[in-house]
Amino acid sequence: MRFLLIFGVAFGGLLSACAQQQAGSLHPYDYTIEKNITAAKGAVVSAHPLASEAGVLVLRQGGNAVDAAIATQLALAVVYPGAGNIGGGGFLVAHLKNGRNIAIDYRETAPAKASRDMYLDSAGNAITKLSLDGHLAAGIPGTVAGLFASMKYAKLPFSKLIAPAILLAEKGFVITAKEAESLNHTREEFVKLNTVPTAFVKEVPWKAGDTLVQPDLAHTLKLIRDKGQAGFYEGETADNIVSEMQRGGGIITLADLKNYKAVERKAIAFQYKGQTIVTMPLPSSGGVCLQQMMMMVENYPVAKWGFQSPQALQLMIEAERRAYADRAEFLGDPDFVKVPVARLIDPSYIRSRMSTFTPGTAGNSDSTKAGLTKESEQTTHLSVIDADGNAVAVTTTLNGHYGSRTVAGKAGFLLNNEMDDFSVKPGVPNMYGLVGTEANAIAPGKRMLSSMTPTIVLKNNKPIYSLGTPGGATIITSVFQTLMNTLEFGLSPEDAVNKPKFHHQWLPDVVYVEPGFPEEGVQALEQMGYKIEKRGPIGRTELIKKDLKTGQLQAAADKRGDDGAAGY
Numbered sequence: 001m002r003f004l005l006i007f008g009v010a011f012g013g014l015l016s017a018c019a020q021q022q023a024g025s026l027h028p029y030d031y032t033i034e035k036n037i038t039a040a041k042g043a044v045v046s047a048h049p050l051a052s053e054a055g056v057l058v059l060r061q062g063g064n065a066v067d068a069a070i071a072t073q074l075a076l077a078v079v080y081p082g083a084g085n086i087g088g089g090g091f092l093v094a095h096l097k098n099g100r101n102i103a104i105d106y107r108e109t110a111p112a113k114a115s116r117d118m119y120l121d122s123a124g125n126a127i128t129k130l131s132l133d134g135h136l137a138a139g140i141p142g143t144v145a146g147l148f149a150s151m152k153y154a155k156l157p158f159s160k161l162i163a164p165a166i167l168l169a170e171k172g173f174v175i176t177a178k179e180a181e182s183l184n185h186t187r188e189e190f191v192k193l194n195t196v197p198t199a200f201v202k203e204v205p206w207k208a209g210d211t212l213v214q215p216d217l218a219h220t221l222k223l224i225r226d227k228g229q230a231g232f233y234e235g236e237t238a239d240n241i242v243s244e245m246q247r248g249g250g251i252i253t254l255a256d257l258k259n260y261k262a263v264e265r266k267a268i269a270f271q272y273k274g275q276t277i278v279t280m281p282l283p284s285s286g287g288v289c290l291q292q293m294m295m296m297v298e299n300y301p302v303a304k305w306g307f308q309s310p311q312a313l314q315l316m317i318e319a320e321r322r323a324y325a326d327r328a329e330f331l332g333d334p335d336f337v338k339v340p341v342a343r344l345i346d347p348s349y350i351r352s353r354m355s356t357f358t359p360g361t362a363g364n365s366d367s368t369k370a371g372l373t374k375e376s377e378q379t380t381h382l383s384v385i386d387a388d389g390n391a392v393a394v395t396t397t398l399n400g401h402y403g404s405r406t407v408a409g410k411a412g413f414l415l416n417n418e419m420d421d422f423s424v425k426p427g428v429p430n431m432y433g434l435v436g437t438e439a440n441a442i443a444p445g446k447r448m449l450s451s452m453t454p455t456i457v458l459k460n461n462k463p464i465y466s467l468g469t470p471g472g473a474t475i476i477t478s479v480f481q482t483l484m485n486t487l488e489f490g491l492s493p494e495d496a497v498n499k500p501k502f503h504h505q506w507l508p509d510v511v512y513v514e515p516g517f518p519e520e521g522v523q524a525l526e527q528m529g530y531k532i533e534k535r536g537p538i539g540r541t542e543l544i545k546k547d548l549k550t551g552q553l554q555a556a557a558d559k560r561g562d563d564g565a566a567g568y
């Protein structure tokens with residue numbers, strides 16, 4: 001499918017010659033959204049077509065999948081301000097052509113001045129607004145440290161990877177109808193939650209075809225280009241962040257920024273019927289929960305039951321319920337709490353977990369609590385596969401749409417509101433309705449539990465899928481279902497991504513279904529005793545499939561947004 005997005009932008013021609021000369025194949029004033037493409041060498045799929053093109057540009061220049069992932073993330077920080085970021089954090093999972101799996105954790109951390117009860121009033125009630133809106137909601141950004149940690153695996157100089165982002169920020173790019181609507185929708189909050197004027201607010205409402213120029217952000221990106229990580233965590237940018245905190249009652253200090261470190265972790269890798277699933281470990285709950293869910297369904301004839309059959313739906317819902325119950329109880333930052341990961345994925349534990357599964361009858365979350373006894377919308381995903389067989393999956397986030405909606409003063413970028421991913425009080429749901437306990441309580445320097453699940457599937461130690469999605473609590477269930485759609489139900493990449501999804505997260509004890517979910521499925525589940533709630537679209541999944549015989553790549557960008565695929 002090819003959508004003509006932009007037509008006749010008045011001054012597009014004026015800048016485009018110079019802009020496009022520098023940007024190679026980037027067309028910031030006149031671009032199209034490609035949803036499903038095939039490519040012979042390399043492919044990138046992300047939340048914005050210009051960001052995907054930036055990745056392909058770098059591949060064409062001789063970069064590998066890691067180079068492309070870095071360039072795409074930086075471009076997303078400009079063209080997709082709702083979630084692309086340098087003021088947030090993320091996770092990168094990769095399978096390198098030398099056979100190694102890597103996982104880089106650049107999740108935000110709680111500031112040194114953060115404390116367990118910082119979002120409670122004097123009566124002990126949660127004031128969730130504080131963990132969501134403005135300065136106090138922001139964790140220490142991890143993205144820039146993550147990009148430099150990723151450089152270890154890249155081929156090209158950083159200056160080349162950041163060039164498209166600088167150009168897009170400096171010269172601007174044309175926004176889509178969805179972006180215009182989203183900026184207009186958030187206008188009041190931008191005004192309320194900022195202490196300096198931002199690029200995101202203008203006198204008259206935004207409309208499709210307007211050009212968004214971000215000179216302050218371009219300046220910050222140049223500091224990062226010239227000074228490396230210190231261009232963000234020290235000097236002018238750090239000063240900008242800290243003075244913004246001082247103006248707006250935030251607590252991030254210069255020491256917090258200087259002390260931030262991205263961490264390389266051991267990627268989770270587990271077998272599923274002849275394939276290896278490589279995914280993100282803690283502090284994302286995604287990998288552990290995904291492994292639990294796939295282990296729970298593995299011994300049932302799901303492929304025979306069929307896609308969206310009542311039996312398959314029910315089994316997957318019950319697996320989701322059980323994994324999320326364990327998530328709430330046990331999962332948190334492994335550098336701060338002891339998490340019984342080995343026991344949670346032990347086959348005998350998984351079997352005992354499923355012993356209460358009754359085909360045809362809804363389970364319930366009162367009786368299905370966390371299984372072990374205790375020992376003493378905004379995020380974005382991108383996938384890349386290159387010609388050499390390197391595969392990268394990155395999910396990165398500001399948490400809510402445009403994060404805290406607060407820009408770091410003259411530094412021109414939005415700060416996250418990731419602090420809300422902590423459990424601000426046991427049992428009090430966060431913005432995604434997720435509950436938690438001690439394991440995910442706030443502590444200085446601790447990483448808040450995430451659901452982001454960047455995932456790669458290997459066959460014979462070669463990547464055949466790279467995938468992931470945003471969507472808060474629904475991320476893990478969407479990745480789970482997309483994997484089942486491909487590995488069990490044999491759906492095409494396009495269908496695996498776009499067919500309606502469902503979601504159960506233990507509490508509330510409800511099955512959410514998105515628009516277009518078949519009525520027969522709803523009725524069958526209701527007859528079994530499930531409570532169904534219809535909700536808005538679930539996730540924005542990006543997926544690349546590689547055919548190991550022909551080498552052909554198929555990239556599918558989610559139809560739910562402006563997401564675009566590119567390749568060569």
Ligand code: DON
Binds near residue numbers: 397400
């Ligand atoms: O890390 C997490 O799990 C959340 N901060 C993700 C937020 C998200 O996906 C919002 N997107 N729609």
